[in-house]
Amino acid sequence: xxxxxxxxxxxxxxxxxxxxxxxxxxxxxxxxxxxxxxxxxxxxxxxxxxxxxxxxxxxxxxxxxxxxxxxxxxxxxxxxxxxxxxxxxxxxxxxxxxxxxxxxxxxxxxxxxxxxxxxxxxxxxxxxxxxxxxxxxxxxxxxxxxxxxxxxxxxxxxxxxxxxxxxxxxxxxxxxxxx
Numbered sequence: 798x799x800x801x802x803x804x805x806x807x808x809x810x811x812x813x814x815x816x817x818x819x820x821x822x823x824x825x826x827x828x829x830x831x832x833x834x835x836x837x838x839x840x841x842x843x844x845x846x847x848x849x850x851x852x853x854x855x856x857x858x859x860x861x862x863x864x865x866x867x868x869x870x871x872x873x874x875x876x877x878x879x880x881x882x883x884x885x886x887x888x889x890x891x892x893x894x895x896x897x898x899x900x901x902x903x904x905x906x907x908x909x910x911x912x913x914x915x916x917x918x919x920x921x922x923x924x925x926x927x928x929x930x931x932x933x934x935x936x937x938x939x940x941x942x943x944x945x946x947x948x949x950x951x952x953x954x955x956x957x958x959x960x961x962x963x964x965x966x967x968x969x970x971x972x973x974x975x976x
Contacts, residue, residue, distance in 0.1 A: 801868025802831035807861050807875055813850050814881040815957045820847040821875065823861035831863040838874060852957075853882045853911070884910035884953035884960025891949075897968045898940055904967075907935040908951035910960045916953035923948055940969050 808821035825831040835844045838858030848855070856879040864870040887910045898904050908918045918934050920927040927936055940947050947967050953960035 798828060799867045800826070800828045802827035802863040802865045802871050804861065804863050804871050804873050807873040810876045810878070812878045812880050815850050815852050815879060815883060817850045818847045819850055819855070819859075819877060821859065821861070823863070823873070825863035825871070827863070827865045827867065829865050829867075831865040834862045834864075836860045836862065850877075850879055853879050853885050855879055881913050881957060883958035884912035884916040884955060886911045887951065887953055887960050887963035889949065889951055889963035889965040891965060891967065893967065895968075896966065897970060899970050899972055900943060901939055901941060901972075903937055903939045905935055905937050906949050906951075906965065908953065908963060909934055910953035910963075912953060912955050912957075912960065914955050916955050916960060919952045919954065921950045921952075940967070943971055944969050 802825050804823065804825045806822065806824040811819065813819060823833050825833060835846060836842060837844050838860055844859060856877055858874045858876050860872050860874045862870050862872045887908065890907050892905045906920065908920060910916045920936055947969060948964060949967065950962055950964040952962050
């Protein structure tokens with residue numbers, strides 16, 4: 798006698814942190830014995846478990862599908878919420894119009910990123926670390942040297958690691974006086 802695959806139990810929704818291991822359960826009965834496959838819902842890609850959570854990108858739905866060639870496939874979905882994770886979506890901005898500054902004029906550079914716990918920031922002017930910026934997402938600065946362009950960057954970080962580096966180029970103009 799043959800019976801279509803029937804899912805009896807799947808893991809419920811889970812809240813995890815980056816570096817946690819996800820190892821869900823999917824139990825199905827049927828004759829012949831059903832095959833179980835797992836996919837990530839948002840892109841329908843196959844997933845194998847255990848899965849080490851690497852960040853916010855692992856958040857979303859996961860689907861267990863059982864099939865044995867008898868009748869139709871049966872599926873169940875559960876959601877994973879990633880609560881604590883390294884910084885993502887790094888953005889560097891300035892209050893300058895068109896990223897242009899005149900020598901010796903002050904302006905601000907602001908860095909932001911999504912993270913939990915909240916990110917701290919390492920800010921750089923060129924390759925030079927800007928002291929005292931670790932806990933602040935913004936600095937007030939000026940360009941005193943005559944240069945065509947100065948590059949600023951920031952790297953957000955927290956307990957779970959570094960985020961991607963964000964960068965901003967500022968064009969520098971000199972003041973000219975007519976005699």
